[in-house]
Amino acid sequence: MTEPHLFTASQYQSICNSLPDPTFILTESGRYVAILGGKDKRYYHDGSSLLGKRVSDVLTANKAQWFVQKIQDAIASQKMLVVEYELSASDVLGLTADGPVEPIWFEGRISALEQPYCDEKAVVWVASNITANKRMQQLLQRQAMSDELTGLYNRRRLMQVLEQAYIDFKKHAKPASLLSFDVDNFKAINDGLGHPAGDQALLELANAVRKLASPGDCVCRLGGDEFSILCQGRTMSDITAFASQLLQTGREVLQPYATQGSMPGLSLGIAHFCPEDTSMEAIMRRADQALYLSKTQGGHQMNVTDGCGKTAAASVKNMPSAS
Incomplete structure (x- = not known):
């Protein structure tokens, strides 16, 4: 039987230094005492300058504290700890102007x-660089939560945000409102001008609504010509003014798509979150009911429902002008 080959110390050193991913020996106080590998120059720079330093010498206080905590967790558990983390230019002290612009993601495997x-x-x-995989994962997540035509959020994302907003309202009384709207006479656009024109009308409407909405609003296309906007932390009067702007903007954007005998606009329903609401589905039903009422009353107007299902209607000309 052949005896296994025994490597010399220098051979072991050469093998360790040839590892593609960087391998750090870190003390529980966060001191770099050895650095091995990192030969894949597509992803890693020479880390030899870190030797003898502490993570607090290299990283911002919060980031350094996180690293030390993970080291101590691995020592305490005596098990391999696997973590994902990102490092951006703002995390690294004394980084030169030629540092990475985008955050870099790593998977860390830590053993005592x-x-x-x-x-x-x-x-x-x-430390393994997983930036490419992470960005692909983030892209797929965005695509899963986005409407293909308009780039707005889709129904799946609305349901996620709506659920959290309902929890925040019940626990902390954080005000929120759900606005649902669709395009009046949208079928006439498709039938009279063609489906490409209908798609372009929806795209222009989506872009206009995105610009009109506040940064914290969740603007969604549910499908077809149906849209919803979830607004949090805004007063009822602010929501009313926003709805007025929305109706006016919708009429202006869609005017070029008017066909003989029909003028496109928006019908809108608003449901303010109320203590009487027992579920987020109840809020969605109230918003849809208010939208339907606006539709049956001729369109180009909004209806608002309270927690008891009572509605109040207003056309654009009766609402405060958006300033």
């Missing part, structure tokens, strides 16, 4: 070492 280094307990920390 049996022997101390520099009289401290220590870990081996293998």
